[in-house]
Amino acid sequence: MSENVRRFTDQRTATRKKDTTERSKKEDVRCPECSGQLATDTEHGETVCRDCGLVVQEDEIDHGPEWRAFDSSEKDQKSRVGAPTTQMMHDKGLSTNIGWQNKDAYGKSLSSRQRQKMQRLRTWNERFRTRDSKERNLKQALGEVDRMASALGLPDNVRETASVIYRRALNDDLLPGRSIEGVATAALYAAARQAGTPRSLDEIAGVSRVEKDEIARTYRYVARELKLEIKPADPGQYVPRFASDLGLSDESERRARDLLETAKQEGIHSGKSPVGLAAAAVYAASLLTNEKVTQSEVSDVANISEVTIRNRYHELLEAEENVRV
Structure with missing residues (x-):
């Protein structure tokens, strides 16, 4: 055993003995x-006796x-120790980001030499953030989820759920043989339906980079x-x-909901596209x-x-x- 290792071991042992004695x-x-x-x-900042007070x-x-x-x-x-963790980033938001502005803390522009140095730091920081293929895969997929959710106007809770679904698919090895964009789109489609803010397959396909048939097939497989x-x-x-x-x-919206409830009672909604029924109900209610x-x-x-x-x-x-009759 070297001298440095022995010294470190003795210091750690002494620290443990001291902590035990103080405790x-x-x-x-x-x-x-x-x-x-x-x-x-703790409320009053006092140490009191339990028996005599x-x-x-x-x-x-x-x-x-x-x-x-x-x-x-x-x-x-209210916490001031940094941003909360999020599933929407591949590293859950725990890593450090270097800003793209070439300015110092006082708002002054950096010199050309300092700009080159900061660009090298950004490059290496990006490399360290994605150390393996799994993290690069996750980064690309979550970026796609965020892009499509923004285009569709979906809230943050849907994006979080979609990110969790994609992480589960990645951990369960469901991606081999399927594109990253396809699984990410299927995760977003499933998350929107789970959250009660669904989007039709046509709307999802309109902002996705994959075809509608592939989205439907991947969604069924992932689900x-x-x-x-x-x-x-x-x-x-x-x-x-x-x-x-x-x-x-609001009156037209309420009337459309009543028409849909009547359709459910009559059983004509079975086998029909929910988007088509909703659109027809809104059109009928407006008239x-x-x-x-x-x-x-x-x-x-x-x-x-x-x-x-x-x-x-x-x-x-x-x-x-028929209901009125």
Whole structure:
């Protein structure tokens, strides 16, 4: 054993003995009046006796935060030790990023030599952040998820869920034989349906780099292998978005929901596209409330053909008449 290793071992042993001695002394401290056990009152910053109530020490230093939080999200917002971890980044946001601005802390521009140095640092920092093929795969996929979610206007909780689904697929070796973009798109589609903010396959395919058939095939495979519990899409979940894009009132939206409920009672929704039913319900509701919109406008918003809207429109009105009779 070398001299440095022996010295390090002796120092570590001495530190352990010192910590053990201090801990035992702290535990053996008793009340000076009745020899009772002492307790620390963090709210008042005092050390008191549990038996007689004597205040042994007061005005203790509180090493905790000066703020209070009542839930986890509020705690993350008030904490000043860095950004909270997120599943939307391959390293969960724990690594360091070097800003792209070539300016110092005072806002002054860097010299050419300093700019070259910072560019080299950025390059090496990027290399260290993605050390192996798995991390590079994850970085590319999560970037795709974020891009598509931004284009579709999906909230952060959907992006987080999609990132978790992709991580599970990567850990379970579901990617061999499939493209990174295809699995990432399928994860986003599944996450949107789980969160109750679904997007149709046509909408997903419109912002993805893979074809619609590949997305559907990969989605079925991922959902089956990961045993994802996803309910069938409800047409009513599409109504608020369609009504908002068309500028319809709350009355029209409520009327569209009533038409869909009637269709469910009559059983005509089975086997039909939920997007087509929602679009037809919004179109019918706009006519019933005198907020007329054209089939072409609804078709553009819902990304579905006018023929489908007309067919479902007549079916919804027939179901409404049958219930009234």
